[in-house]
Amino acid sequence: MSKKKYKLSEIANYLGGEIFGDPSRIINNLSSLKEAQEGCLSFVYNKKFLKELNKSSASAILISSDLKEKCKKDCIVVDDPHFAYARLTKLFAEEVRETFLEDSSKDFSTSKDIQISKNVFIGQNVKIGKGVIISPGCFIGNNVQIGEESYLYPNVTIYSSTILGKKNIIHANSVLGSDGLGFAKKNDSWEKIEHLGKLLLSDDVEVGAACTIDRGSLGKTVLNSYVKLDNQVHIAHNCEIGKNTIIGAKTAIAGSTKIGEDCLIGGGCGIVDNITIENNVRINPMTYVTQSIKKSGIFSGGSIVLEHSKWLKHITIQKKQFDD
Amino acid sequence: MSKKKYKLSEIANYLGGEIFGDPSRIINNLSSLKEAQEGCLSFVYNKKFLKELNKSSASAILISSDLKEKCKKDCIVVDDPHFAYARLTKLFAEEVRETFLEDSSKDFSTSKDIQISKNVFIGQNVKIGKGVIISPGCFIGNNVQIGEESYLYPNVTIYSSTILGKKNIIHANSVLGSDGLGFAKKNDSWEKIEHLGKLLLSDDVEVGAACTIDRGSLGKTVLNSYVKLDNQVHIAHNCEIGKNTIIGAKTAIAGSTKIGEDCLIGGGCGIVDNITIENNVRINPMTYVTQSIKKSGIFSGGSIVLEHSKWLKHITIQKKQFDD
């Protein structure tokens, strides 16, 4: 995804790390251990990663000195691989926060097949399919692709390199492809992890008003075909939402979680990161999902509404139980 | 609301359904059984609808063959009335997803009584009252009406045919009149239900920043006078919010729910669809309301905060109780 290339020695230099292996090895991307291919640099933050380490196709590894001996690949030893990774995202970002001074919306205005309204900004190297309609106030970043017959309501923001399939409908004021929440501890403050990944929406996806869908940190966030989101849904970096799944208003899904096909997820739910929800799962509104759901079925979790005086009693009893 | 008219025979043809009754009967609108008037086509999805069926003023009914004998009106028998209704919404939509190429904001710029900022887009056939101020980046769809002395903060999106009363204040980046979440099952995917209804805001309504309020599917969504919404509130299709009611930040109200007058609804609540909340009800924050509240009073429901180790114990006990 990046066009940048560095020798392992250049990277070690930038990070102030020590190389074990071939300093002239070419690194052209950052990646998780799982998704790494030839040319990728990956990272091991803690012991949990070791299981995947030697199965990975990564060409080199960022690792701490205490875990170094477990690594049979070329590696760079640094004090804090998470912080080093955060710093490296700056090196591999095509451009960290772009300038949008040149509008190419006029280039599309001659096409009879595409309708671009007033007050639209279109970046460089954008591909727009036949029959696409872009309403006023939309922003389309560099390298975005929008499939045939997609419709963007007003004031939608699409970050660079996001890819939309055919017949997508994106409601007003939604944001597609924003950075996920990612920071590495840096002494007494935070180092931002640049988000180098992408967001892919398949065909016939509908996104409600004022939704936010983050791009991948590395790799990608994916909404498969016929996914339908109500308003104010939030989907974090690297999630995958299965075909036909509908998600109710105000539900949030944290990073790297995978939701199956044909699920119905009620409004106001919170689903934690790094879990998997099976196909054909129905989750009622206001449910907090803290672990994977491994079989289809109906799940609930919201708390009960009571007259306030009864609720106080309920809460007081609960508290007493735990004040021992 | 639609200017379109069809013979019952044309509709049956489009749907591939069988007519019982007068094929030349004119249908000029879709409607729920309850709100139907002369000329309306309505629908019966399942037995629950039968109670309202023969009280309805609908001119004709979409119905499945097993319920057909209960219907004394003209009807079209189809395999799946919900799917058929979804398809019909396309026939009755004035325009399914409009093109916004012609801006009429200049037409208002000669008026001394109205102030339209830069980067505003105004559609066709819009009515704007004296003293209205529209800030930069706002979008006003076709056939919108904005009452006297209303103020729109920047980047607000108002979908077509939305009606705002006098002295409304709409904070930045809010979306008024968007489609509700509505899809009918279509083999292995979803058929979108076009939203033909409207959104009406009465006088002296204030809408916080980044709120979303959906239009009616059919019929309308209504916010009565002096309703005040905090930021990031979501109100779904066909809700009605009573006079003077205040709703805290991030609360979501699902479709067709009716909230009374003089209610105070805390932030972060989730209120399910198709229920009724009485006048003078106060609901504390983070409450999940699953059924109608039929008397005034104070209600609560949020769960308790505990030190994490105690919470784990609490959760573990609860889980055990249900693993039998």
Add this chain to the structure above:
Amino acid sequence: MSKKKYKLSEIANYLGGEIFGDPSRIINNLSSLKEAQEGCLSFVYNKKFLKELNKSSASAILISSDLKEKCKKDCIVVDDPHFAYARLTKLFAEEVRETFLEDSSKDFSTSKDIQISKNVFIGQNVKIGKGVIISPGCFIGNNVQIGEESYLYPNVTIYSSTILGKKNIIHANSVLGSDGLGFAKKNDSWEKIEHLGKLLLSDDVEVGAACTIDRGSLGKTVLNSYVKLDNQVHIAHNCEIGKNTIIGAKTAIAGSTKIGEDCLIGGGCGIVDNITIENNVRINPMTYVTQSIKKSGIFSGGSIVLEHSKWLKHITIQKKQFDD
């Protein structure tokens, strides 16, 4: 913060209240008792305020007749001090809801150090530091200050008088400096409390997409340096968020709450108004925090997810316990 000045007698006249003290005393601002300085008018709604009353540096007080005898300062006696205060906010507002007809974005376009994209609106008396990039569709209100090297993604709205430090990153469609929810009861309706306060973001703050952060009612809302917000976070008027604190997606913090430094607050939380959270507190997602947290540590509170049939049983048992 206001440039307006009135004699105490003018204010009493406007409110129809009775003066006790010097009618020629000059009042140049409204303030809470705690933050009041020479020249400020403050208010006492109920007995709770009395503790702070005579410690306050306010020059005069709005007070009801029953509490009048407790007040040793100059005062104006009115029937309803809260309603009177709401009315006074109109008197002290520089301008109640401004007109944005004159764009000064061109004034910045000659600078090589600042990059202002197309479709940006910049109000009057705005200060923008070197290296700032403002993306398409952003709105910058009057008297806003944006520190060096800050980056605004598209369609961000910044209300008047908001101050951003250096190296801030504001993601798309966020709203900074909006009014808080504030209304005083006025017979059978509501009187709006104008928000005269400000919003201050310190250096290196990052705000996710579609967030809303309100200005102070009086005084200010503050995000200290290295605060990082995920998407769709809501922060109400007069909150203060401590240095380095990270807040997950969709969390809402109600008015005047103070969060410490180095906190990690999960997504989907609701934190009530007027409480204090200690430094180094970690709150897990979906927690409802109803009282101050006075020691560092990890806290949780979300409810448990169950198969729906078990949940129903759980809920039924809970309900029975309280139906006595």
